[in-house]
Each structure stands twice: as C-alpha cells, then as structure tokens.
Amino acid sequence: MLSTISNQAIQPSVQQSAIFGKKLFCSFKKAAWIASTTSLILLIPLIIEMDREQQIIELEKEQMSVLTGNAGAK
Amino acid sequence: MGLIYSKADGGTEPPPMPNFASIGAAASAALKREKPNYLELPQPVRYEEIQRENIMVLKPDTFEGMRFEINKPLNPYFFLSHALYMGNLDLSTGSKQMLKTSVGTYEFGANVINEKYMLLGRLSNDGRLSGRVKYDFTNWLSSKVQLQLGTEPGQSHAMADADFKGSDWNAQLKVGTPSFLGLNYFQSVTPNLSAGGELFWLQTNMKSGVGLALRHQGDNGRHVSTAQVASTGVMNLQYSHKVTDKVTLATDLLWHWGTRDACATVGYDAILRQCRLRGKIDTNGVATAYLEERFSPGINFVMSAELDHFHNNYKFGFGVVAGE
Numbered sequence A: 001m002l003s004t005i006s007n008q009a010i011q012p013s014v015q016q017s018a019i020f021g022k023k024l025f026c027s028f029k030k031a032a033w034i035a036s037t038t039s040l041i042l043l044i045p046l047i048i049e050m051d052r053e054q055q056i057i058e059l060e061k062e063q064m065s066v067l068t069g070n071a072g073a074k
Numbered sequence B: 001m002g003l004i005y006s007k008a009d010g011g012t013e014p015p016p017m018p019n020f021a022s023i024g025a026a027a028s029a030a031l032k033r034e035k036p037n038y039l040e041l042p043q044p045v046r047y048e049e050i051q052r053e054n055i056m057v058l059k060p061d062t063f064e065g066m067r068f069e070i071n072k073p074l075n076p077y078f079f080l081s082h083a084l085y086m087g088n089l090d091l092s093t094g095s096k097q098m099l100k101t102s103v104g105t106y107e108f109g110a111n112v113i114n115e116k117y118m119l120l121g122r123l124s125n126d127g128r129l130s131g132r133v134k135y136d137f138t139n140w141l142s143s144k145v146q147l148q149l150g151t152e153p154g155q156s157h158a159m160a161d162a163d164f165k166g167s168d169w170n171a172q173l174k175v176g177t178p179s180f181l182g183l184n185y186f187q188s189v190t191p192n193l194s195a196g197g198e199l200f201w202l203q204t205n206m207k208s209g210v211g212l213a214l215r216h217q218g219d220n221g222r223h224v225s226t227a228q229v230a231s232t233g234v235m236n237l238q239y240s241h242k243v244t245d246k247v248t249l250a251t252d253l254l255w256h257w258g259t260r261d262a263c264a265t266v267g268y269d270a271i272l273r274q275c276r277l278r279g280k281i282d283t284n285g286v287a288t289a290y291l292e293e294r295f296s297p298g299i300n301f302v303m304s305a306e307l308d309h310f311h312n313n314y315k316f317g318f319g320v321v322a323g324e
Helices: A002-042 A044-073 B021-033 B052-058
Strands: B065-073 B078-090 B100-113 B117-124 B129-136 B141-149 B157-165 B169-176 B180-188 B193-202 B207-218 B223-230 B234-242 B247-256 B261-271 B275-282 B286-296 B299-308 B313-322
Touching (some): A002 A044, A002 B286, A002 B299, A044 B261, A044 B275, B052 B223, B052 B234, B052 B261
Antiparallel strands (some): B065 B078, B100 B117, B117 B129, B141 B157, B157 B169, B169 B180, B180 B193, B193 B207, B223 B234, B234 B247, B261 B275, B275 B286
C-alpha cells in the first residue's frame, strides 16, 4: 500500500524532470546552433584576415631588414 | 614610421634625440582649443550625411545570389558600368511567411564625373531608365535632379533639390513629383556640435513631418554621435568610434515610439590592406557580415552573409566587382 502511494508520488516528478530535461536540451541545441553559426560568420573571417595582415606585415619587415642588412654587409 | 636610420656607416652614429618640441606645440594647441571662435565655425556636413560614418559601418549592401559588376573608364571623366545580378529578392513582410522570387537583371550605366557636374544614367533589362544630374552653380549653390522612368504606370517620378551653403550652415530644398516637398537646415553650434531640423510634406497621403537632429564629433573626428527625432514617431541614436586607423566600431538604436518597437545594432568595420570586413549583430536576431577582398588591383571579390535566426532565413551572396 505504502509502496504504491510512494510510486504514484514519485512518477509525476520524474515525468516533470524528464520534460524539463528535454526542454533544456532543446534550448541548448538552439543556443549552440545560433552561437556557432553567428560566430562562424562574424568572428572566423575576422581572425583569418587579421592573421593574413600579420603575415603581410612580417613579410614586409623581413624584406626591409633584408634590404638594409644587405646594404650594411656591403 | 619611427626612427629609421641606415646602417651603412657601420652604426657609429648615435640615434637622433627624440623631438620634444612637438609636445610643447601640442600643449599650446590644447590651450587654444579651449576658446572656440564662434564667428568662424566650420562648415557642418549636409543633413543627408549626418549618419555617414555609421552607415558606412552598419549598412553594407548585403545581397543574396551572384553579383558581377564592371566599371570601365573610357576617359578620365567618362566611364561605363555593367552590373549583372542573379539571385533571390526577399519579399517577406516580416510575418512567418517567407516569400522569395528569383530575379536576373542586367543594368547598363554611363557616367560622367567632372569637378563641376556629375551625370549618371542607368538602363536595366526590365525597362527601367533612371538618371541623375548634379551641378554646382557656385560654391554656395548646387543642385541635383533625379529622374526615373518605369514601364508600369506609377513607377515614374522625378525629384529635384537645391543645396545652399553658408559659412557655418547649409540648407536644402527638395521638390518631387507626386507632390513631395522637403526642407532641411543644419547649423554648426560649436566647433564639434551641429544641430538642425527638417520639414517634409507629402500631398498624396496628406502626411507631413518635422524632424530634429544633433551631431557631435569629438577628438578630431575619431568619434561621432548623432541623435535624430522625427514626428513620424521615430527616434534614432547612433555612435561610431574609430578605435585604430584600421578598425571602427559603431552602434545604433532605432526606436519607434508609435509601434513600441526598438532595435539596437552593434557592428565593426575593419579596413585592412587586402580586404574590408564589416560585421554586425542585431536585437532582431540578425547577424550580418560583408567581406570585400582585393584579389589584384582593380578586382574585388565580395561575399555577403545574413542570418536571421528568429525567422530561420539565411541569405548568402558572392560576387566580383572589377574596376574602381
């Protein structure tokens, strides 16, 4: 008798937590999708272009130092 | 570029001393700045260009599909332009229903640009002919005429405006065909602050409106803030800041107090040597990015992306713009 009552008391809360867990997972999926696609178009090109800019600046510095270095060596 | 000295002499000479005179000059210039000369205020920007810095950062022309444009100069003053666009036009009204139609258009243009005048003509393959003439009569009066002819009735209209420039103010009078009349005035109040207003009147809808605008630029134009209020129930606040000479950040707040609708935007604009990248994010759940990459001098590759998360509407486009 007591076990059946306690089972009935437990089940709604288990159901509720399952529903809550599903909703949480659903909103986690949505948030992950929005965050990843938005950062893909906003941040990734910026990082790539900043990287290329750094490479160009380093290349120019190297070329300049090579030119002045050659003049000094001679 | 900093201290550059040649190593040709073997490095025997010591590096030159830093120049301290520039600091003294900056201090005396700062003292002079405290007393603005109110009789000689600078010319403010035109009323249409109050939001110029913000629009450059936050409003790139994104598109969906393929775009191909060629600007071909035949003369130092005359150039032809060919513009091809194949893609989707978004006609969704903002409700849940998404409506897109595929269009393919070709537009031919002929342009003459001189110091005193500018003539632009465009003819598109769906029969729309548009032209713009801008002429500077004197250094205080210039005028512009815009004409558009369409194939369907009701698509043709014309608009003429006259710009007057004083020493520290400018005004504009606009007249358009389905009886539109507009007048705006902008005045410098201090060397950094300018204020003005506009009036417009549409006879067909019996609509008229008044607007006020304020623009402040600080620190030699490094940051610009504008505020605009209109009697049509719109308030717009904007701020843009040039963080370094390559990166500008901008933000915008648009508030319709009639429909209680507000939208805030934050965006950046990075002008690097090989490309120009603009990105922004909205409170309507829209993220936009626009990249212009220079493949070789004169050939730019353009990519645009717009993600609308609330309506699940994703638009991507690419194109090539050749010529300047």
